[in-house]
Amino acid sequence: MLQGWRFWFGMVLIWLALKTQASEPLRVAIAEPSVGYAEYVEQFRAALQQEAGDSVRIVADVANAQLILALGDQTFQASLSSSLPLVGIHISSSLLSAARDAGCHCSGIYREAPLPAQLSLLSELLPGARRVGVLLGDGSQFREKDFSSPGLLFDIRYVTDHRQLAPVLGDLLSGVDVLLALPDAAIYNADTARLILLTSYRQSKPVIGPDDVFVRAGSLASVQPSAEGLVRSTASLLQATVVGEPLPEPRYASLMVSVNRHVARSYGVGDVDIDRIEKGLEGMR
Amino acid sequence: MRFLWGIAGLLCCATALAEFSGFGAPDSQAMPQVLTPARLSQPQSQVPASVTVIDRQLIEATGAREIYQLLQLVPGMIAIKVDGSVPTVSYHSTQARDTRRILVLVDGRSQYLPGLARVLWNDMPLEIEDIERIEVTRGPASAAYGANAFHGVINIITRHPQEMAGTTVATRHGNNGVQEYRVTTAASGASSATRLTVASRADDGYDKPFDGEDRRDGKRIRSANMRSVFELSDHDTLEFLAGGSQRVLQLSESGSDFGELLDYIELPEDQSEEAFVQLVWQRQLSERHQFSVQAYSQNKRTSQPALGCLKPLMEGLPAATGAAFFSQEARDLFEASGRMQDVFSEAVGSDVPLLTRINTLALSGAGALCFKIDPAIEETRHDIEVENTFFLSDAARVVVGANFRHDRGKSETYTDGAVDNISRRIFGNLEMHLADPLFLNVGGYWESDDLNGAYFSPRVGLIYQFLPAQSLRLVWSESIRTMDLYEKRADIHIRPQNISGVWASDTEALLGWDDPEFFASQSSDGRLKPERIRSYEVGYFARVRSLEWDLRVFREELYDLVSGAINPFSFRPDNLSDVDIQGAELQVSWRPHPRHLLRATGSRIDTRASHPQGDRFTRLEEALAADQIASVLWRYDIHQGWMLGSGWYTARNWSYADYERADLHLSRRIRGRYGMIEVSGVVQHLLTSDPVVRRDNLYKSDNLYWLSASVAF
Numbered sequence: 001m002l003q004g005w006r007f008w009f010g011m012v013l014i015w016l017a018l019k020t021q022a023s024e025p026l027r028v029a030i031a032e033p034s035v036g037y038a039e040y041v042e043q044f045r046a047a048l049q050q051e052a053g054d055s056v057r058i059v060a061d062v063a064n065a066q067l068i069l070a071l072g073d074q075t076f077q078a079s080l081s082s083s084l085p086l087v088g089i090h091i092s093s094s095l096l097s098a099a100r101d102a103g104c105h106c107s108g109i110y111r112e113a114p115l116p117a118q119l120s121l122l123s124e125l126l127p128g129a130r131r132v133g134v135l136l137g138d139g140s141q142f143r144e145k146d147f148s149s150p151g152l153l154f155d156i157r158y159v160t161d162h163r164q165l166a167p168v169l170g171d172l173l174s175g176v177d178v179l180l181a182l183p184d185a186a187i188y189n190a191d192t193a194r195l196i197l198l199t200s201y202r203q204s205k206p207v208i209g210p211d212d213v214f215v216r217a218g219s220l221a222s223v224q225p226s227a228e229g230l231v232r233s234t235a236s237l238l239q240a241t242v243v244g245e246p247l248p249e250p251r252y253a254s255l256m257v258s259v260n261r262h263v264a265r266s267y268g269v270g271d272v273d274i275d276r277i278e279k280g281l282e283g284m285r
Numbered sequence: 286m287r288f289l290w291g292i293a294g295l296l297c298c299a300t301a302l303a304e305f306s307g308f309g310a311p312d313s314q315a316m317p318q319v320l321t322p323a324r325l326s327q328p329q330s331q332v333p334a335s336v337t338v339i340d341r342q343l344i345e346a347t348g349a350r351e352i353y354q355l356l357q358l359v360p361g362m363i364a365i366k367v368d369g370s371v372p373t374v375s376y377h378s379t380q381a382r383d384t385r386r387i388l389v390l391v392d393g394r395s396q397y398l399p400g401l402a403r404v405l406w407n408d409m410p411l412e413i414e415d416i417e418r419i420e421v422t423r424g425p426a427s428a429a430y431g432a433n434a435f436h437g438v439i440n441i442i443t444r445h446p447q448e449m450a451g452t453t454v455a456t457r458h459g460n461n462g463v464q465e466y467r468v469t470t471a472a473s474g475a476s477s478a479t480r481l482t483v484a485s486r487a488d489d490g491y492d493k494p495f496d497g498e499d500r501r502d503g504k505r506i507r508s509a510n511m512r513s514v515f516e517l518s519d520h521d522t523l524e525f526l527a528g529g530s531q532r533v534l535q536l537s538e539s540g541s542d543f544g545e546l547l548d549y550i551e552l553p554e555d556q557s558e559e560a561f562v563q564l565v566w567q568r569q570l571s572e573r574h575q576f577s578v579q580a581y582s583q584n585k586r587t588s589q590p591a592l593g594c595l596k597p598l599m600e601g602l603p604a605a606t607g608a609a610f611f612s613q614e615a616r617d618l619f620e621a622s623g624r625m626q627d628v629f630s631e632a633v634g635s636d637v638p639l640l641t642r643i644n645t646l647a648l649s650g651a652g653a654l655c656f657k658i659d660p661a662i663e664e665t666r667h668d669i670e671v672e673n674t675f676f677l678s679d680a681a682r683v684v685v686g687a688n689f690r691h692d693r694g695k696s697e698t699y700t701d702g703a704v705d706n707i708s709r710r711i712f713g714n715l716e717m718h719l720a721d722p723l724f725l726n727v728g729g730y731w732e733s734d735d736l737n738g739a740y741f742s743p744r745v746g747l748i749y750q751f752l753p754a755q756s757l758r759l760v761w762s763e764s765i766r767t768m769d770l771y772e773k774r775a776d777i778h779i780r781p782q783n784i785s786g787v788w789a790s791d792t793e794a795l796l797g798w799d800d801p802e803f804f805a806s807q808s809s810d811g812r813l814k815p816e817r818i819r820s821y822e823v824g825y826f827a828r829v830r831s832l833e834w835d836l837r838v839f840r841e842e843l844y845d846l847v848s849g850a851i852n853p854f855s856f857r858p859d860n861l862s863d864v865d866i867q868g869a870e871l872q873v874s875w876r877p878h879p880r881h882l883l884r885a886t887g888s889r890i891d892t893r894a895s896h897p898q899g900d901r902f903t904r905l906e907e908a909l910a911a912d913q914i915a916s917v918l919w920r921y922d923i924h925q926g927w928m929l930g931s932g933w934y935t936a937r938n939w940s941y942a943d944y945e946r947a948d949l950h951l952s953r954r955i956r957g958r959y960g961m962i963e964v965s966g967v968v969q970h971l972l973t974s975d976p977v978v979r980r981d982n983l984y985k986s987d988n989l990y991w992l993s994a995s996v997a998f
Contacts, residue, residue, distance in 0.1 A: 127830045128829075128832070152879060166447045167450035167451075170445070174341040193317060194317055194319050194516075201325075202417065204340070214316070216316065216318060217317060217319050262320070263320055265328060266327070267328060268329060
C-alpha cells in the first residue's frame with residue numbers, strides 16, 4: 001500500500017516537472033554575426049520573436065541558451081564547435097548535409113530553392129527553352145543524377161578551377177537555350193557576376209537563378225527563400241524542437257520570385273505575374 | 286504582423302543573409318549591376334526590321350567551311366561564287382557581281398571597300414570557327430548604318446577571347462583541292478583576354494574544263510586575326526583588334542581582260558594583301574547611359590599581275606604588229622571615236638595613221654612586245670565613331686552618334702593617282718513605347734562626303750505588339766549607295782611595265798609616244814548620283830514556345846541605279862535604271878525536341894527592272910534575281926558528342942537556271958580531361974546540272990566533300 005502511494009506521488013512529480021518544462025520558452029541565442037550585419041540580425045531577432053511568440057525567448061548570453069541560431073554559412077560553420085544544438089538559417093544544403101553527416105546536433109533552413117521550383121520558373125518564363133545549361137562545382141548542392149525533367153535536356157559541366165569558368169561557360173552557352181544558375185558561392189559570386197552575365201548576354205542566353213542579388217545584377221529571374229518565409233520557417237522549426245531530443249529535419253523556407261524587368265523585356269518575356277507563380281511554388285517546399 | 290523591416294527590410298535581410306553565406310562582398314552594393322538598361326537591346330519583337338540571326342548552333346550544323354556559305358540560311362539572300370572563286374552575297378539580288386549593295390561589318394568594322402565598291406569575302410582575315418554570331422538586317426538600313434547599307438547589313442560578331450582557352454590545331458582536306466590549316470590560341474588574365482588565329486585555306490574553285498580550256502580558278506588564302514579585351518574597370522572595356530590576309534586567285538586566260546591579246550609567260554593572278562587595326566572603348570556612365578568610341582584603320586591592295594607578249598594583230602602578220610594596241614595612233618583613234626569601242630572597231634580599217642603605224646611595226650623586225658601588266662588599287666580607310674545610348678524616360682531610349690571617315694583610293698591604272706574622300710556623319714535613333722501595345726522607332730543618318738555631297742536616310746517603324754512575343758510591324762525606310770572613288774573619279778590608264786630590248790630603247794619611234802598606254806582609256810565625268818532605295822514592309826514576328834517565325838511582305842523601289850559598263854573599253858554608266866521588287870519571305874525556327882533543331886526559310890520575289898534603253902540594261906539588273914529561294918537546315922544532336930546536320934538549298938529561275946543542293950554533315954566531339962578532339966565529314970551534293978550563274982561555273986564532280994579534324998588542348 002505504501003509502495004503504491006509512493007509510485008503515484010512520483011508520477012505526479014514527473015508530470016508536474018514535464019508540464020513546467022513544456023510551458024517554459026525555448027531559450028535561443030543568435031550567434032555573433034559578421035561585422036557590419038548586427039543591424040540585420042537585430043531585425044531578424046525582432047521578427048522571429050514576434051513570429052514565435054512566447055514559445056521562444058531569445059537571450060543575449062549563450063551560457064543561458066538551450067539552442068544556437070546561426071545566420072549564414074560562415075556563422076554556422078563557426079558555431080559548429082558549440083556543445084549546444086545548432087540551427088542554421090539560410091544555410092547551403094551541401095554544408096548542412098556535410099555537418100549532419102559528421103554527426104553534429106544541428107538542423108536548419110536552406111538558403112536554396114528546391115530544384116523543381118527553379119525549373120518551374122524557367123519553364124514559366126521561357127516555355128521555348130529545351131536545352132538547359134548547368135554549371136556545377138565543389139560547393140554545389142546537386143549532382144548530375146539530380147537533373148531530369150520531361151521535355152528538357154540538361155548539359156552539365158563541372159567547374160572546379162575558377163580560371164576555367166569563362167571558357168567552360170562560353171562553350172556551354174553556345175549549345176543551350178538558357179543557363180540555370182544554382183547557388184554555389186564558388187561559381188556565382190560578386191567577382192564572377194560580370195563575366196557570367198556578360199557572356200550570357202553576348203550569346204543571347206538568359207540566366208535563371210541563383211538568387212535575387214544576381215537578378216538585380218542581370219539574371220533574368222530567380223526563386224529564393226523570402227525573408228518572411230525564413231522567419232516563419234525558423235519559428236516553426238523552433239516550436240517543434242524538444243530539448244533533449246533530436247532536432248527537427250532541415251527544411252526549405254517559403255519561396256519568392258524576383259524578376260529583372262529590363263532583362264525580361266530584352267529577351268521578349270512579357271509581363272510576369274509574380275503572385276501567380278509564387279502561388280504555384282507553394283507546394284514545392 | 287508588424288515587422289520592423291517591412292518589404293524593404295526583408296530585401297535588406299535577404300541580401301545580408303546572402304553575404305553571410307559567403308558572397309564575399311562587404312555589402313549588397315558590391316554586386317555590380319552588369320546588364321544595365323543602357324546595355325540591353327530591344328527584343329526582336331520590337332525591332333523595326335527583319336532580322337536573321339545565325340548562331341554557332343546553326344554554323345556548326347551547316348558544316349560550312351567558308352563564311353559566305355552561311356548566308357544561304359538567310360531568306361531572300363543569294364550567296365554563291367559567281368565570278369569564279371569570288372563569292373557574291375546579296376539580298377534581293379540584282380546585278381550578278383552585286384557585292385556593292387549590302388554592307389558587311391566584322392565587329393563593327395566595315396568590309397565595304399571604298400575604291401571599287403565591293404565586299405571581298407575571300408579576303409576577310411577571319412575564320413568561320415572564330416564567329417560567334419551573324420546578324421543580318423534584311424532591307425534598307427542606312428538610317429542606322431549609313432551609306433551602302435543599301436539593301437541590308439550583315440553584322441559578323443567574333444567570339445570573345447575570354448570564352449576560349451588553350452590552343453586548337455585543326456585541318457581540313459577534301460576533293461576540289463580543299464586544304465586548310467588553322468591554329469587558334471587564347472589566353473586570359475584577371476582582367477584581360479586575347480585570342481589569336483592564323484590559318485591558310487586553299488581550293489580549286491570551279492574545276493571542270495570549259496570549251497577545251499582548263500579552269501584556272503583556285504585560290505590560296507593566308508590570314509591572321511587577333512582580338513584582345515581589357516576590362517579596365519567595372520565600367521570601362523577596351524578592345525584591340527588586328528589582322529591581315531594575303532590571297533591569290535588564279536585567273537584563266539579567257540577570264541583576263543587581255544586574254545585575247547596576250548600570249549602569257551606567267552598566267553594572270555588576282556592578288557590581295559590587307560591589314561587592319563581597331564580600337565573600341567566602351568564606358569558605362571550610368572545604368573541608363575552608355576558611351577563608346579571606335580576607331581579603325583585598314584589598308585588593302587589588290588592587283589592582277591600578268592606577264593606576256595602581245596599576239597600579232599592577225600595570224601600571218603609579224604609579231605610586232607600586236608603592239609599597235611599600245612600606239613599613240615590607236616589612242617588617237619579611240620579618242621576620235623568618242624571612246625566607244627564599236628565605233629573604234631569600225632574605223633580601224635580606214636584610219637590612215639593607225640594603218641601606217643601597223644605597217645611600221647610590221648617592218649620593224651622588233652619581235653613581240655612583251656611586258657608585265659599589273660592593274661592595281663590600294664584602298665585605305667581611317668574611321669572614328671562615337672556613340673551615346675541613353676534614356677530620355679522609362680519609355681524612350683535614344684542612340685546618337687557621329688562619324689568621321691577618310692577614304693583613299695590609289696591606283697595608277699584606275700584613277701591615275703590617289704583620290705581622297707572625307708565624309709562626316711551624324712545619326713540618331715529613338716525607340717519609344719507610345720502606349721501599350723504600340724512602339725515607335727524613328728531614326729535617321731545624315732552624311733556628307735566630298736565626292737557625293739550631303740544625304741539623309743530616314744526610317745520609321747511602328748510596332749503593334751499584340752502579345753508579349755508577337756508583333757506586327759510597319760516599316761518605311763530609305764537608303765543610299767554612294768558612288769565609289771572609281772565611279773566618281775575614274776581615269777583609266779593601262780601602262781605596260783618592264784618593257785625590254787628595242788621596245789624600251791626606241792619606244793617613241795616604234796609606238797609613237799614615250800610613255801605607251803593601252804589604246805582604250807576612260808574617265809568619269811563625276812556626275813553620277815548615289816543609288817537609292819525606298820522600302821515598304823509589313824512584318825509579323827512571333828514566338829510560341831519553341832517555334833519562332835518571321836514573315837516579311839515587302840515592296841522595294843530601287844532607282845537612280847548605275848547599271849552600265851564601267852571598264853576600259855566601255856564606260857557609260859548612268860543613273861537611269863530602276864528596279865521594282867515585291868514579294869514575301871518567311872523564316873521559321875523550331876526545336877520540337879531538345880536534340881532536334883529545324884530552320885527553314887523561303888522567299889518568293891518578283892524583280893522587274895526598267896531602263897530607257899531597254900533589255901540590255903534590264904537583263905543586267907535582273908541577272909542574279911531568283912523567283913524562289915529556300916533553305917532547310919536540320920540539326921540532330923544524337924548522343925555522346927555525335928551530331929548530324931542536314932541542309933537543302935534551292936534557287937529557282939535564278940539567272941535563267943535553277944540551283945539545288947543537299948548537304949550532309951556528321952561530326953563527333955570527344956571531351957577529355959586535357960582537351961577535346963573533333964572529327965567531322967561533310968558532303969555537298971549538287972542536285973541540278975545547270976552551271977552556277979555563268980556557263981563556265983562547273984564542278985568536275987556533283988559531290989564536294991571534306992573531312993576535318995581538330996585537337997584542342
